[in-house]
Amino acid sequence: MTELAEAPTEGRDATITRIPHWIDGARVDGTSGRSGPVYNPAVGLQSGAVDLASVEEVDAAVQSAKRALPGWRATSLAKRAELFFAIRELFHAHREDLAKFLTAEHGKVLTDAMGEVARGLEVIEFACGIPTLLKGEFSEQASTGVDVYSIRQPVGVVAGITPFNFPAMVPMWMWAPAIACGNCFVLKPSEKDPSASLLTAELLKEAGLPDGVFNVVQGDKVAVDAILEHPGIGAVSFVGSTPIARYIYESGTRHGKRVQALGGAKNHMIVLPDADVEMAADAAVSAGYGSAGERCMAVSVLVAVGDVADPLVEAIKERLPKVKVGDGMEPGSEMGPLVTREHRDKVASYIEGGAGQGARIVADGRETAPDGDGFFLGVSLLDDVTPEMDAYKDEIFGPVLSVVRAKTYDEAVSLVNDNPYGNGVALFTRDGGAARQFQFDVNAGMVGINVPIPVPVAYYSFGGWKASLFGDSHAYGPESIHFYTKGKVVTSRWPDPATSTVDLGFPQTR
Numbered sequence: 419m420t421e422l423a424e425a426p427t428e429g430r431d432a433t434i435t436r437i438p439h440w441i442d443g444a445r446v447d448g449t450s451g452r453s454g455p456v457y458n459p460a461v462g463l464q465s466g467a468v469d470l471a472s473v474e475e476v477d478a479a480v481q482s483a484k485r486a487l488p489g490w491r492a493t494s495l496a497k498r499a500e501l502f503f504a505i506r507e508l509f510h511a512h513r514e515d516l517a518k519f520l521t522a523e524h525g526k527v528l529t530d531a532m533g534e535v536a537r538g539l540e541v542i543e544f545a546c547g548i549p550t551l552l553k554g555e556f557s558e559q560a561s562t563g564v565d566v567y568s569i570r571q572p573v574g575v576v577a578g579i580t581p582f583n584f585p586a587m588v589p590m591w592m593w594a595p596a597i598a599c600g601n602c603f604v605l606k607p608s609e610k611d612p613s614a615s616l617l618t619a620e621l622l623k624e625a626g627l628p629d630g631v632f633n634v635v636q637g638d639k640v641a642v643d644a645i646l647e648h649p650g651i652g653a654v655s656f657v658g659s660t661p662i663a664r665y666i667y668e669s670g671t672r673h674g675k676r677v678q679a680l681g682g683a684k685n686h687m688i689v690l691p692d693a694d695v696e697m698a699a700d701a702a703v704s705a706g707y708g709s710a711g712e713r714c715m716a717v718s719v720l721v722a723v724g725d726v727a728d729p730l731v732e733a734i735k736e737r738l739p740k741v742k743v744g745d746g747m748e749p750g751s752e753m754g755p756l757v758t759r760e761h762r763d764k765v766a767s768y769i770e771g772g773a774g775q776g777a778r779i780v781a782d783g784r785e786t787a788p789d790g791d792g793f794f795l796g797v798s799l800l801d802d803v804t805p806e807m808d809a810y811k812d813e814i815f816g817p818v819l820s821v822v823r824a825k826t827y828d829e830a831v832s833l834v835n836d837n838p839y840g841n842g843v844a845l846f847t848r849d850g851g852a853a854r855q856f857q858f859d860v861n862a863g864m865v866g867i868n869v870p871i872p873v874p875v876a877y878y879s880f881g882g883w884k885a886s887l888f889g890d891s892h893a894y895g896p897e898s899i900h901f902y903t904k905g906k907v908v909t910s911r912w913p914d915p916a917t918s919t920v921d922l923g924f925p926q927t928r
C-alpha cells in the first residue's frame with residue numbers, strides 16, 4: 419500500500435513542508451534550486467515550499483508519460499472502467515483528507531472544500547462510463563462489400579495547467595477524462611496550493627493506475643513554457659485568468675498542440691422586478707461571497723432592474739452582518755481568507771477605488787475582517803456602480819459585490835452581452851417567458867434561471883464564451899471526450915477476388 423500524504427490537522431504548524439514533484443509513480447524532489455512559498459492564508463504564515471520545475475524536470479515527466487503510454491492505451495475499456503470505479507471509491511473515502519489540504523492552502527472553509535471534492539468526484543463517476551463514451555459508429559455495406567466505421571483514439575501525452583481556486587476539482591476535470599480516454603497526463607498545478615495534487619497522485623497509484631500515467635510537475639512560468647513547447651505533448655488544457663489563457667492558447671497552438679484555455683469571468687446576476695426578493699438576496703449573498711468570491715462562477719455584478727433595486731440592496735445589506743468570516747478549519751466559518759496577502763490588498767483596493775469613482779459603499783469588508791495576520795477581508799457591497807468604473811470592468815475575484823441599476827430588461831441584457839467575458843450569468847424572475855427569452859438572447863456559456871452558480875453537472879460540459887474561453891472545447895462532459903481523443907475513420911473491405919479490378923478513377927460508393 420502506498421503511504422498517503424497526511425492531511426493537515428490544524429494547518430498552524432510553523433514548520434515548512436517541502437512539496438515536490440510526482441514523476442514515474444513517486445515523489446521526486448526538485449533539482450532546479452528554485453522554490454515558491456505556500457501559505458496558510460488563515461494565519462498568514464508560510465506552511466510550505468513548493469519545488470519549481472526546470473525544463474529538464476518537465477521533460478522527465480513527459481518521458482515517464484511517454485514510456486507508460488503504449489501499455490496504458492492498450493489497456494482494455496473494461497479494465498479502465500474497473501480502475502475508475504476503484505479510483506472513485508478511494509477518492510470518496512479520502513474526500514475529507516483532500517478537502518483539508520484545500521482549506522489549509524487555499525483558505526476556503528472546509529464545507530466548501532468538501533463541496534469542491536464532491537463536484538470533482540462527479541467527473542470521476544462520469545469517466546467510469548468510458549466504454550460507452552468511446553463507442554464509435556459503423557456503416558455496414560457503405561459500398562458493395564465495403565464497411566466504414568469511426569473510432570476515437572487517445573491524443574497521447576496531454577497536460578493540464580490549473581488555477582489556485584479549485585486545486586482538486588479543476589485537475590479532476592482534466593485528468594479523469596484524459597486518462598479514461600487512454601492518454602497519459604502531466605499536471606502543472608497552481609504553485610499557490612500544490613499539495614492536493616500530490617495526494618491525488620498517491621490515491622491514483624493506490625487505486626492501481628500504472629506509474630507514469632499521471633505525473634505532477636510543480637512550477638511556474640518556466641514549467642508552463644516547457645509544457646507548451648515540448649514536442650512530446652499533444653494537447654494542453656488550461657484554466658486560469660484571461661491574459662494567461664490567451665497566452666497559453668497562442669503559444670500552445672503555435673507549437674502544434676490542441677489547446678483548450680478557459681479564462682476569467684465577470685458573472686452578472688440579473689434580478690427582474692417580479693423576482694422573489696428574499697430568494698434573490700439569499701442567492702446573491704451565497705454566490706457573491708462563497709469561497710470569498712474566488713470562484714470563476716461567482717456572481718460579481720448584480721443587475722437590479724427597475725424598482726427591485728432598493729428592496730434588493732436592503733435585503734442583501736441585512737444579511738451581510740450574519741456572514742461568519744473566519745479560519746476555514748473552524749466549524750461555523752462560512753467564508754475564509756483570500757489566497758495571498760497581495761490578492762487581499764488588491765481586492766480591498768476596489769472598495770476605495772469604487773467610492774472614488776462614484777459608487778456608494780453599502781458594506782465595507784475592510785472594517786469587518788477578523789483580527790490577526792490572516793489574509794482576511796469581510797464582505798463588501800458597492801451600489802450605484804456603472805460600467806465605466808474599474809470595480810465593474812475588472813475581474814476582482816474577491817468578496818466585493820457590485821450593484822448596477824438598470825431601467826429595463828433590454829438594458830440589463832446589453833450589459834451582459836457587451837461585457838468582454840461570457841462565462842456564467844443568472845436571471846431571477848417568476849416569468850417563464852422572460853426566462854426563455856433570456857436564454858435565447860444572452861451571450862454566455864452557462865446560464866442559470868433562478869440558479870446563481872450554474873456549474874453544469876458532469877455529463878454536460880463546462881465553459882464560457884468570449885474572453886472566458888480560447889479554443890473550441892469546453893471542459894469535462896462529452897466535449898472532454900472529444901478533446902482528449904482523435905477521430906479515425908476506417909474504410910474496410912475483405913478479400914473478394916470476384917470484385918478485384920484496377921480502377922484509376924476516384925472511388926465511388928456503389
Ligand code: NAD
Pocket residue numbers: 579580581582583584588606607608609637638639642643657658659660662663680681682683713714813815841881882886
Ligand atoms: P492564473 O492565470 O494566474 O494562473 C493559472 C495557472 O497559470 C497557474 O498554474 C499558474 O502557475 C500559471 N501561470 C500564471 N502566470 C503565468 C505566466 N505568466 N505564464 C505562464 N503560466 C502562468 O490564475 P489563478 O490566479 O491561479 O486563478 C484565478 C483565475 O482563474 C481567475 O481569473 C478565474 O476566473 C480563473 N478561473 C477560470 C475558470 C473557468 O472555468 N473559466 C475556473 C477557475 C478559475
